[in-house]
Amino acid sequence: MPDLAHYGWDEELAEAFRASKSTGTAPGRIAVDYAQDFLVITGGGEVRAEPTGRLRRAVQRGEALKPAVGDWVSVEILQSGRSVVHGVLPRRSKLSRKVPGRTTEEQVVAANVDVIFLVAAATGDVNLRRLERNLTLAWESGAAPVVVLTKADLCPDPVQVGEAVRGIAGKAPVHLVSNKTGHGLDDLQQHLAPGRTVVLVGSSGVGKSSLVNRWLGTERQVIAEVREADQKGRHTTTHRELFMLPGGALVIDTPGVRELALWEAEQGIADTFPDVLEIARTCRFRDCVHEQEPGCAVREAAATGALDPERFAAYRKLAAELAAIEKKQAERSRKSPPRRR
Numbered sequence: 001m002p003d004l005a006h007y008g009w010d011e012e013l014a015e016a017f018r019a020s021k022s023t024g025t026a027p028g029r030i031a032v033d034y035a036q037d038f039l040v041i042t043g044g045g046e047v048r049a050e051p052t053g054r055l056r057r058a059v060q061r062g063e064a065l066k067p068a069v070g071d072w073v074s075v076e077i078l079q080s081g082r083s084v085v086h087g088v089l090p091r092r093s094k095l096s097r098k099v100p101g102r103t104t105e106e107q108v109v110a111a112n113v114d115v116i117f118l119v120a121a122a123t124g125d126v127n128l129r130r131l132e133r134n135l136t137l138a139w140e141s142g143a144a145p146v147v148v149l150t151k152a153d154l155c156p157d158p159v160q161v162g163e164a165v166r167g168i169a170g171k172a173p174v175h176l177v178s179n180k181t182g183h184g185l186d187d188l189q190q191h192l193a194p195g196r197t198v199v200l201v202g203s204s205g206v207g208k209s210s211l212v213n214r215w216l217g218t219e220r221q222v223i224a225e226v227r228e229a230d231q232k233g234r235h236t237t238t239h240r241e242l243f244m245l246p247g248g249a250l251v252i253d254t255p256g257v258r259e260l261a262l263w264e265a266e267q268g269i270a271d272t273f274p275d276v277l278e279i280a281r282t283c284r285f286r287d288c289v290h291e292q293e294p295g296c297a298v299r300e301a302a303a304t305g306a307l308d309p310e311r312f313a314a315y316r317k318l319a320a321e322l323a324a325i326e327k328k329q330a331e332r333s334r335k336s337p338p339r340r341r
Contacts, residue, residue: 002041004029006248008112008195013072016089025074025086029112031242033069038085040075041242049075049083064088069240069252070111070197093142095199097260098325109260110199110240110252113143115191119202119211120147122155122176128168129314132272134201135172136318137260140268143199145172146191150207153178168311170274179210194248201254212253215245265322273315279307290316 007029017027028042028049037050051059051067058064065088067073072089095109095116116138120126126149138145147169152158158176166174177184191198192215200208213219242252270277276298280288284295290312301307 001043001045004041004043006195006244007041007250008197009072013089017072017074020074020087020089022074022076022086025076027089028073028075029242030067030069030071030073033067033240035239038067038069038073040073040083040085042075044077047075047077047083049073049085052084052086055085055087065091066108068094068108068111069242070113070199072112095137095141095143095201097137109201109254110197112197113141113199113252114196115198116141116143116145117148117188117191117198117200117202117208117211118145118172119200119206119208120149121151121203121206122149122158122161123151126161126165128164129310131165132168132311132314133318134260135169136265136268136272138172138201138268139271140265146188147172147174148188148200148211149174149176150211151178151180152176152183153181170272177211179207179214185214189247192245192247192249192251195250197242197250197252199252199254201260204255208253212243212251215249215251216243217246265318269315269318269322273311275307276312276315289319 004027009027009029013027026042026044028040028047030038031041031046032039034048037048040047040049055064055067059066065071067085067088071091074086074089075083076086077083091111093113094111095113096106097109099105099107118131118134118138120131131147135145135147147165149155149158149161149165155161155176162174162176175184175187177188179185188211200211202208240252240254242250244250279298279301280290282297283290283293284297285293288296288298290296290298298307298312302309302312
């Protein structure tokens with residue numbers, strides 16, 4: 001039977017579970033989200049469980065957390081053999097994005113994660129602006145971001161690519177790796193400590209599932225053939241899934257996504273653009289938004305080249321996007337109760 005301590009269960013979570021007063025239930029961690037129900041790891045083994053009707057209604061009213069992969073939940077096994085999820089325990093961290101489309105709603109990509117691997121292929125030009133966006137959400141999550149540049153064996157100048165990415169990654173470590181040759185993979189082990197949960201985020205075909213397969217020592221995740229045109233694989237991951245590695249680390253693989261839309265990101269922007277905020281300290285006005293205000297040190301730095309103009313443009317774009325999201329959230333909160341974290 002699974003030892004929940006290997007999945008991150010500890011006394012703090014046990015106290016939260018006791019405080020929930022969910023009688024007749026057992027704790028478990030969501031390993032797979034199948035949309036309609038979940039695979040949950042409990043002390044008695046794996047069970048398929050769906051949210052109770054009460055929990056679904058509470059989520060719709062913003063009175064309860066919507067279960068996500070990585071969440072700790074209270075599960076009841078009914079006499080019929082069917083299992084249900086009654087509630088979600090408080091989260092220690094969450095990687096969130098706005099759901100795709102025009103709807104202003106949060107989607108939790110993964111909960112209770114310690115490290116976020118932002119995976120991108122080192123082949124061709126790495127999209128630094130997309131990476132800045134993903135770093136913003138990663139820092140906001142409460143977990144530690146790590147940039148993983150895959151397919152280093154196919155990169156004509158890995159040193160130059162690594163330097164360019166480190167130039168915008170700030171405090172986040174940057175690793176160049178190759179699943180084919182094994183280059184750099186040993187360096188990732190420092191982030192894969194027993195009991196630590198790591199989530200992989202990146203576009204389709206950058207090698208996330210290949211990394212998982214290598215760590216597991218088996219072809220658990222199906223990967224399509226590499227395209228000859230650009231040497232990109234097309235993985236077939238369709239849902240988020242948590243795996244336990246032989247060394248004891250926990251890894252969540254996710255479907256490919258080109259870009260994460262901002263949700264909550266104020267602190268994340270600060271952590272991703274510390275250079276911009278440092279220059280902003282010398283603006284004439286403390287509330288300068290770096291648009292038309294006189295004495296704006298940030299605009300001046302971008303004009304003189306002291307600050308990369310493209311990086312400044314990326315900062316303004318993300319700040320404007322966040323302001324628009326916050327405005328929509330405020331409008332929505334006036335019409336409905338605030339949602340729980």
